Amino acid sequence: MTTSPARVPAVSEASGGRPRVVIIGSGFGGLFAAQALRTAPVDVTLVAKTSHHLFQPLLYQVATGILSEGEIAPATREILRRQKNARVLLGEVTDIDLTARTVTSQVLGRTTVHPYDELIVAAGAGQSYFGNDRFAEFAPGMKSIDDALELRGRIFGAFELAELAETQEEVDRLMTFVVVGAGPTGVEMAGQIAELAHRTLRKDFRRIDPTTSRVVLLDAAPKILPSFGEKLGGRARRQLNDIGVEVQLGAMVTDVDADGIEIKDADGQVRRINAATKIWAAGVQASGLGRILGEQSGAGVDRAGRISVQPDLTLPGHPEVHVVGDMMALDRLPGVAQVAIQGGRYAAESIRRRFAGKAPQAPFRYSDKGSMATISRFHAVVDLGTLKFEGFIAWLLWLALHLFYIVGFKSRITTVLHWLVSFMGRGRSQRVATQQQVYGRLALEQLGPEFEASKTGGPKTVPDGEDLTGRESA
Numbered sequence: 001m002t003t004s005p006a007r008v009p010a011v012s013e014a015s016g017g018r019p020r021v022v023i024i025g026s027g028f029g030g031l032f033a034a035q036a037l038r039t040a041p042v043d044v045t046l047v048a049k050t051s052h053h054l055f056q057p058l059l060y061q062v063a064t065g066i067l068s069e070g071e072i073a074p075a076t077r078e079i080l081r082r083q084k085n086a087r088v089l090l091g092e093v094t095d096i097d098l099t100a101r102t103v104t105s106q107v108l109g110r111t112t113v114h115p116y117d118e119l120i121v122a123a124g125a126g127q128s129y130f131g132n133d134r135f136a137e138f139a140p141g142m143k144s145i146d147d148a149l150e151l152r153g154r155i156f157g158a159f160e161l162a163e164l165a166e167t168q169e170e171v172d173r174l175m176t177f178v179v180v181g182a183g184p185t186g187v188e189m190a191g192q193i194a195e196l197a198h199r200t201l202r203k204d205f206r207r208i209d210p211t212t213s214r215v216v217l218l219d220a221a222p223k224i225l226p227s228f229g230e231k232l233g234g235r236a237r238r239q240l241n242d243i244g245v246e247v248q249l250g251a252m253v254t255d256v257d258a259d260g261i262e263i264k265d266a267d268g269q270v271r272r273i274n275a276a277t278k279i280w281a282a283g284v285q286a287s288g289l290g291r292i293l294g295e296q297s298g299a300g301v302d303r304a305g306r307i308s309v310q311p312d313l314t315l316p317g318h319p320e321v322h323v324v325g326d327m328m329a330l331d332r333l334p335g336v337a338q339v340a341i342q343g344g345r346y347a348a349e350s351i352r353r354r355f356a357g358k359a360p361q362a363p364f365r366y367s368d369k370g371s372m373a374t375i376s377r378f379h380a381v382v383d384l385g386t387l388k389f390e391g392f393i394a395w396l397l398w399l400a401l402h403l404f405y406i407v408g409f410k411s412r413i414t415t416v417l418h419w420l421v422s423f424m425g426r427g428r429s430q431r432v433a434t435q436q437q438v439y440g441r442l443a444l445e446q447l448g449p450e451f452e453a454s455k456t457g458g459p460k461t462v463p464d465g466e467d468l469t470g471r472e473s474a
C-alpha cells in the first residue's frame, strides 16, 4: 500500500484566504485533532451532535452514581474557548459530499452546509445489537450521557420497586442485574453494580436486603477480557466472583424482554434469567457516515461499519479526507481512546505539513500504551505489553491515568472528592434519577418523526459562515 501524495489543496475564497478544516465529532479523535491545529494557519470548524466532549471510559461511574455527568462531559466550547482559530457548532452530520467538498449538518430542522478544504471525520461508534435492535428497548447500551443516566435510573429504581414488591418472585426479578458483554466496559459495570448492592445500599432499605442482589455477567465468548490474555482474564474472573458477580461464559443472548433475558448455552440448552435490569455492553457499530464515505470513495466498509483507510488515514483518491478513531479500519487496530487520540493528532499534522508544503509523514503507526480495567474498589488489571499485573497498585495506576485524561481542573478536583466518598467511604454522591432519564428515550421513540418535525419552527438551510454578531470572521 502507498500513502497519499502531498498536495496543496485549493483554498476556498469565502474563508478569507485561510484553508478551512472541518472536523466531525468532539470525542477523542475530533477534539485532539482540533487542539493539535491550535497554531496552524487554518480555520477549524468542529461540528458535533452533542455540545460536550465525552470521556466514555467513565460512563459506568455516572450510571452507578459515583460521578456526575458534568465531570466526564465538559462543554467542547469551553475547552476550545482560548483557541482562536477554532469554532464549535452543534449539529448532526447527515451528509458528506466528497465531490462538492461539503458537510451537511442538522439541528432542530436547521440545515447547515459547511464547505471544507480538509475534512477530519471522527464520528465514533454506537451500540450494536448484532441485528437484534429490538433488544435496545429493554437492554440499554452505554455510549452516551443519556444512556448512563437512563441506566442510573433503572438500577437505583429497581431497588426502590423491590422495596415495594409483594412477592419474593418480584423482589428477585427486580434485584437481578444482567450485564451482557465481558469486555472492559461490562466487567467494570458488573463490578460496580455488585459494590453498590453489597456495600453502598446495604443499610438503606427496610424490607429488602440489597446484599442478596444477583449480578450476572454474560458473554458468548469462552473468556472474559479476551484482549488482556488468559492469566489476567482469569484473575479478573476470580476477583469478580469474590465480590459476588456470577460470570457465565459461552452464553449467547437469544431474546430480551421487559422481565428477563433468554440465553442459549454452549451445549445448546436454552434458559431464562428473570431480571428487570439488563445492560448491553456487547458490541459496537461505527457511525453511518462510514457507509456514506465508502459509497463515494470506493473504500471498503467492514461488518462493524468501519471504513478502510490508507496508511496515512485518508480515503483512497481523497487525500483531503481523514478518518480517525472508532470509525476507521486499519491493521486491526482496536477501538480505544489512544487509537483515536493518536489518529486525530496524526491527521492534524498531515494537514499542517500539506499547507506548509512539507513532505508527507511516514504512515500512521499506533503506539500501544497498554490497557487497563477496574474490577472493584482497590482492584484493577493492567496490561502494559511485557508487564502485566493486577491488584491495588494496578488500581492506583488506573485512577491516576483516568484523572490525567479528565478534561479541566475543576472536574479533576470534584472527581477526586467523589472517588474519596465512594472508595474510602461507602457513599455515592450522584444518586439522583428522574423520570425523564428513565422514560425519555422510549417516549421520544414512540412519538417518532412527527415529533422531530414539530420541535422546529420550520426547515431552514443556510450556508455556514453567517456571523450573527456582525464581527468579521477571522
Ligand SMILES: Cc1cc2nc3c(=O)[nH]c(=O)nc-3n(C[C@H](O)[C@H](O)[C@H](O)COP(=O)(O)OP(=O)(O)OC[C@H]3O[C@@H](n4cnc5c(N)ncnc54)[C@H](O)[C@@H]3O)c2cc1C
Residues within 6 Å of the ligand: 024, 025, 026, 027, 028, 029, 030, 047, 048, 049, 050, 052, 053, 054, 055, 056, 057, 058, 059, 060, 091, 092, 093, 094, 122, 123, 124, 125, 142, 143, 184, 185, 287, 289, 324, 325, 326, 327, 335, 336, 337, 338, 340, 372
Ligand atoms: C462505555 C465505554 C467505555 C470505554 N472504556 C475505554 C477504556 O477504558 N479505554 C479506552 O482506551 N477506550 C475505552 N472506550 C473506547 C473509547 O471511548 C473510544 O475508542 C473513543 O471514544 C473513540 O473516539 P472517537 O473520537 O473515534 O469517537 P467518540 O469518542 O465516540 O466521539 C464521536 C463524536 O462524534 C460525534 N458524532 C457522532 N455521530 C455524529 C454525526 N452524525 N454528526 C456529528 N457528530 C457526530 C459524537 O457526538 C462524538 O462527539 C470505551 C468506550 C465506551 C463506550
